[in-house]
Amino acid sequence: MKANKASLGYFIDYNMWKDSNNLQEKKIELMEENSHFVTFNVNYFRNIKNSLRRLYSSKCYFNSRISNNIFYDLRNEYFIRKYALPKNIYGIRDYSFISYGLNLIHNSIGLYLLKITDDFIYNYFKKIETIESFYGGSIRYQNNKINFSQDNIYYRNEYKKFRQILTTHTKDKTDYIVIRLDIQNYFDNLPVENLLEYLQETIKPNDKVEHNYDENTIKEIETFYKFIMNNKKGIPQIDNCILSAFMGYLYLCFLDLKVDSLMKSLNYKEYKIIRYMDDIYIPFKPKETSDNSQSIKEAVEILGKIKDIAFYDFQLHINNKTKIYNLSSPKEKEEFFKDTKNESVIEYLDVPIDLGDETEDSDGHEQTIKKIFDELENIKNGGVNLEINHSDINQYILHKIFDRSISNLLNKNEYKLKIEEIFTNFNYDLLSVSPLVLTILVMKSDKTKEEYINYLLQKDISTSNARLLVIEALRQSKFNHTELFLKLYEDKHFKDVLLLYETTNLNYNNPGYFELSMQYTYKLLNNNPLIIKQMELRVLNEMRGDYSVALNHLVNEFQSICYSLNEKDIRNFNANSVEDFLKSASIEHSICIKIRNMFDRRNNNLVSHSGDENVQGTAVTRAEYTIYKEAVSMCLTRLEKFQTNQILTT
Incomplete structure (x- = not known):
């Protein structure tokens, strides 16, 4: 097709x-x-x-x-x-x-x-x-x-x-x-x-x-x-x-x-x-x-x-x-x-690389590692001033740890001991100077890794700087550290992301269209491009906060759905037709009245009648719109139940 x-x-x-x-x-x-x-x-x-x-x-x-x-x-x-x-x-x-x-x-x-x-x-x-x-x-x-x-x-x-x-x-x-x-x-x-x-x-x-x-x-x-x-x-x-x-x-x-x-x-x-x-x-x-x-x-x-x-x-x-x-x-x-x-x-890359040519370090790998440790000492001694001004940090040298040969050498016991020495009495807040590089280095030693994770677990992480340190530590453990992950929940700005992160079943059978089943959603929308377009425009205007326009699309969407479900051949399928259809489907009166009012509110809306001087339209508020949208949701839920029961009884 x-x-x-x-x-x-x-x-x-x-x-x-x-x-x-x-x-x-x-x-x-x-x-x-x-x-x-x-x-x-x-x-x-x-x-x-x-x-x-x-x-x-x-x-x-x-x-x-x-x-x-x-x-x-x-x-x-x-x-x-x-x-x-x-x-x-x-x-x-x-x-x-x-x-x-x-x-x-x-x-x-x-x-x-x-x-x-x-x-x-x-x-x-x-x-x-x-x-x-x-x-x-x-x-x-x-x-x-x-x-x-x-x-x-x-x-x-x-x-x-x-x-x-x-x-x-x-x-x-x-x-x-x-x-x-x-x-x-x-x-x-x-x-x-x-x-x-x-x-x-x-x-x-x-x-x-x-x-x-x-x-x-x-x-x-x-x-x-x-x-x-x-x-x-x-x-x-x-x-x-x-x-x-x-x-x-x-x-x-x-x-x-x-x-x-x-x-x-x-x-x-x-x-x-x-x-x-x-x-x-x-x-x-x-x-x-x-x-x-x-x-x-x-x-x-x-x-x-x-x-x-x-x-x-x-x-x-x-x-x-x-x-x-x-x-x-x-x-x-x-x-x-x-x-x-x-x-x-x-700063735009998730994992920086060796920025120079592979042949730049004529002094050899051992000399490069010495420069890396010198830089760590500079950071340790620089204190809070380095948090304000990073320009004194030689990021180029620090990023040499991504060279495979350098990384392998740093795994040797003698260098792990040196790392432990440097990170003794270290202000771990300074890892924000170069979060990824310094997190990798501090986790080279089991001792400093444990010490640093305990520090993060005790830390207030209400800022994006602190959150980044926790995320970088999680990355080094391939996100397999339950306590660190739970720590992120203390950040109120990140809770919504975490709740979605943990929802890996994707809600496949209840994807969210007015809380209907996917089977019924297909029945309403599939092969109905006009309804889908009204839905799409409604969603965009909801996001924009333009509820007057969104209401117009909501009414058009709902009216088109009712028309597609109605078995009678009605040429001019208007608000009264929708009302009759809902009553025939045994939708309770409280919902029918809200739907009726929704159509009237659409008609008392300058978006619908911008050129009619006799219409005293007012903007639709978010609260009003929410009431009407919930009425549509309840109505469609009842229709799904009603039509499912009809199929079962026949």
Whole structure:
């Protein structure tokens, strides 16, 4: 059967849904061999029974819940919750804890965008010699097939390429200026509608036709991200989500092109645009290299133009972490390399890597370990001042622990004893200086591990900083520490996420549509695209808090359901028809009266009669709306019971 144009099934087919499942399963598989994939959300996916995960991957499931958009109001099964983690001592970053099914849909849309942009990315964008951009993955459809492996969904290789290219174009450039751009809260501010508009202008006409990329598809994708982002801009930042990374990368490809055109229009010949996700560097040779002040003036003028392009063309803000470095100054060059190693994209990655080339440590591994311990001593002696200012910490050295050889050496008894010595009388709050690295080190020794866990169990964890320390400790135990997990319940801002995390049966048989069984939900909604669309619009307006509009859609949805259930052929099925139908189904009078009042309230609503001067409409309040929605829920529950009994008696 041909999919309805106003649904995900119009542009996402079952093969892409299977690919989405395969990606999710690959991340679960990689948890055993790569700690990068041991994260809160991926561990939740792993805890879901294999039989249920297989059910999600089935064609029957895709057709009955996803391709027709029924999922929008199956709230017990499709959910997303925001939670905060510290960006540094001053900042907060929003992460999303997402349900299994909703993440599969997000993955599917990301894979669809990956597929339709393949020609643009590989046959146009990547052939531009002045642009080098990365997102930490290298997944690609070839001959309509895609494979996932540690090599193409784990960022290490791509990030190393980025570092090597950045080093090549700055290391020996004593006459260059570097502009480093930092975008404010990038994932939260990415305007999906702008991305889709740029794609509309970019994708070849034949590819649009082949993949159904038209206004219907654009509208469906926009609607999904309004839903998943609670009617706000952006895309979800989910731990370990390669497709969120790809979508973020894709949008900024168009910014890369604009900046490239800008540099060419200003007649610059020697420059490069080097980007990892939203971390952007533009090393260039100024026109005037003999006068430093003039060189900086050129950079400031370029930066001003780029800020305007980012704001007016991309709705993005360049924040105050943006910097200009004059590489002719040894001091500024040293600061540039320190910043790129210690700040840069490290804070965006779940598990930082060795930021330099493998051959950087000419002193050997033993010397590297000595530097790591020196850095730990600096942290121990630095005290609370380090919590305020992290710039004195050499993150580059600390992140050397992710080198396999270094990590293995640190497991030797002599180094475990050294770790125990350093962490004696240590202020464990200082682990927030580099939470992941320092948690790994403190847990190298059984003694310090036990001491640190006891410290966390006694700690007040009412802040996001403290919560992160507990989560990092849980990650090192692969989330198999009951006391630490229960500790998270003390954080009132995290309780909702934890309750969902522990619900791994997915409420498959009671997914949440007015608390009806799934069988009855199918009966009401399946093959009724008009009802589904009213439901979808109702949900979006509920999220927006626009209860006047939501009531209109609720009434239309309920009226259409009653019409579909009514066995009589009534041409003008109005409020009176609904009332008669409910009475015939023996719905109690108290509920019928509320439904009757709901229809009247819809009619006394300026949203319905905006041009009628005789109607004295008022806005529907949340409390009013809740009463009417509960009446609909009770009514549908009674109808399910009534019709089930009828079937049993016949």
